[in-house]
Amino acid sequence: MFQHDNARPHVARICTQFLEAENYLSGFGNEFSSEDPRCPGSLPEGQNNPQVCPYGLYAEQLSGSAFTCPRPTNKRSWLYRILPSVRHKPYTAMHCGNLTENWDEVEPDPNQLRWMPFTIPKSSEKKVDFVTGLHTLCGAGDTKSRNGIGIHMFTCNTSMVDRCFNNSDGDFLIVPQQGEILITTEFGKMMVEPNEICVIQQGMRFSVNVFGETRGYVLEVYGAHFELPDLGPIGANGLANPRDFLTPVAWYEDREVATGYTVINKYQGKLFSSQQVFSPFNVVAWHGNYTPYKYNLDNFMVINCVAFDHADPSIFTVLTAKSSRPGVAMADFVIFPPRWGVADHTFRPPYYHRNCMSEFMGLIKGHYEAKEEGFQPGGGTLHSTMTPHGPDRDCFEKSSTALLKPERVADGTMAFMFESSFSMAVTKWGLETCQRLDKSYYQCWEPLRKHFDPNWRPSKQ
Template identity: 35%
Template sequence: MHLVTDFAVKEKYSYHEGFGNHFRSEAVPGAVPIPNNHAQRPPLGLRTEKMSGTSLVGPRSHNLYTYMYRIESSHEHHEFTQWNHHLEYANPPPAKNLTPNAVSWPTVPWPEKGDWISQRLVGSNGDPQQKTGLSIWFFNIHKDMDPQTVFSSLDGEALIVPQFGSLDITTELGKMLVRHNEIAVIPRGIRYRVTLPDGKPCRGYICELYQGHFRLPELGIIGTTGLANSYDFQIPKASFEGRVEKGLNSDQIAVANETSEWNIVSRLNTKLWRCSQPTSPFNVVGWQGTLYPYKYDLARVDTIANIRYGHADPSVFVVLTAPSFGKAPGTAVIDFACVGPRWQVAEGTYPLPWFHRNTMQEFVLGIIDDQRLDTPLNDPKADFSPFAAFLNGTMVTHGPDEKHYQAMKASDTTKPVMVQNEGLTFGLFEFECPLYLTDWAFESAKQNSKRQFSGQFIETK
């Protein structure tokens, strides 16, 4: 078991490291003014633009903002207009279906293999305009975004989880390579562009958080380290499309590369809008602050488990959480958990997840951690494999099938064994409120799914 994923697609970018830190990042030395964030004449002829992700007077420890020093302000753009609202991905019907059944998606019907913008809404709760709840989307992309086109969500913060494949993401604040067995988070409003390394397809999941921001769970009596350690998160470094030249007074100035107009596609209340602007949005020469994209290798999770007897609750697998403010302490809009390869020993204890009913909803993802390009878990003929997802709603009983229940009862629990080393990591979106499904997601789901924890991973149709 590797403590760091040996990715098939090798890293090509460098990063800052540390979740929640304040960073100063410069593509050109001296691009960020010190100490005045609002310098009258910023270095290199740049313009100051601040992005605030939280209330301006919130607690300092949770106040998220970033100052960007860019060649041209994003203020310079044409009018936004509705974009492609005759297509489902640009104007999805509202999610309105609830079911008391456990449901699964062995695969996902995908009408057209598009780019990053052609995501499909699975379900939602809350309201992005009230900044409550979340939405879940699938993506299955087979081509780069159109040239000089970027995307942003005005609805929420995006947690991106590839099932298989890689994403090359250029954001206003820098570049990230995100591969299967990694996750990435992009804050609300950040503009970015997604391409495919070597043109190879990528599929996966997005949880768009409408309320607040993802953060690390508190460790309590665990102490200073464990679960997802803050020092393992990676943050892109400043990068811009342009160059530095001598100005009229022999001062150095940053100049953008000459391009034609750029298209800005933004999601608002799940619907897409578009505008154009005359310059590249990737003209940020330096930035400093606490609001930024980041990524994380799921192999680095420092798993906590019982070593004598019993089962810890699945909360010990939580990587990121988003507290539900105004609710009982410990309540989350969403917890993102990762259940991957680990050693297990607990005497006289049933090894598999037990039969369980839970006030939280559980949306389970299959993440292929096997990095072999020919892994049998990836069926190139299927839209999703070995399965897409399954959902257990409020108080829906879930657990093993009878065959595996009996096999685990007969197993020797006194010896350490490696579990979940078959190349598949389970990701979990655990959320507080029921998930309303869109019509296509409800109609394509297999109802009353019973074999979620079998060695076959999920039932097939």
């Protein structure tokens, strides 16, 4: 059923392997279950851990929260598998490449930073899979104290063969930008395309198949899980609807690997590997409320200003990872989708701004409205804590004199932002090694000219 190569699998088979996750992210201990149709009745009835599981399976619990968390935040799933994950050789340290949690590699840089599209290695020159293609761009905090985030790029050209990845440090929110990725997890498979996202939560093993040159962004959070933002005065409906989040259907492979199957574990910011003789994707059935999931960004219900002024970007929040401070996020995932602009007497693009948050922006496709030149799909920008930023000169001049009639904004475009309360440190790879840093970025604001007129008076109506 599943080929370990770059051939694209049959679409229908993958797309039908999902459950609709009604209210999946809304809390209150919602329960989901799935079993591989090849083994009907593989989910135990009436209890989680019977003396003997159906089909001779092993019961294993995966906990994403402390046992004693309140019911709305208690996360766990039961996996019924052919062999338990504990059966493996000892972990040994492995080379981390450009994946790091060392935030002191280079001196701090408060400047506005922009990166050109990150280079994808050619498969004819070097085979790079998802794990070896992970590069840490910036981050803050500490995995040991379970408080922080990391922002990574992935650029790869080959599928993971007889290896999987497990993040013991936190959750991965994956944003493909170029190329589809087929993610096989312990819970089943997910095909994730550009303009979709997926979340692989802490401790879940997964492998990534690609179908050519592939690139994307990863937001990692330590110590919190992503959830839907509160809606407040918006009311019951809007933004991302819980029913649009999808979880995989159970799928297993009972496969022995004589040459050894490698399990790669990210632990305290380092990589470790262990060997076992069987595929880890041997879960025949599962149930619980702690699973991987995916979401199509086209399903986002935009809330926008219909009178005057420019609303804050928080109205575009898809997912949030909350901190211990009310109303302050460790990280928000925010998108800027196609929408109507109708505000009267208003400078419609994003306003000039200094922020106590850090803002990393990426572009999946199209042109971002406030900087139509320079900011390209597959690249990024970082505007650090209290560093000023805003539209370039061309955008300002055009928008200041535009006829304010209803217009479509961002058609054919999808920009996004990873916003965080942490003050981000950029890695040596991001500032030097990747050689994609645009050192002329600041020049897009240099042509801004003075319009001040001390003799100006309001016109009489």
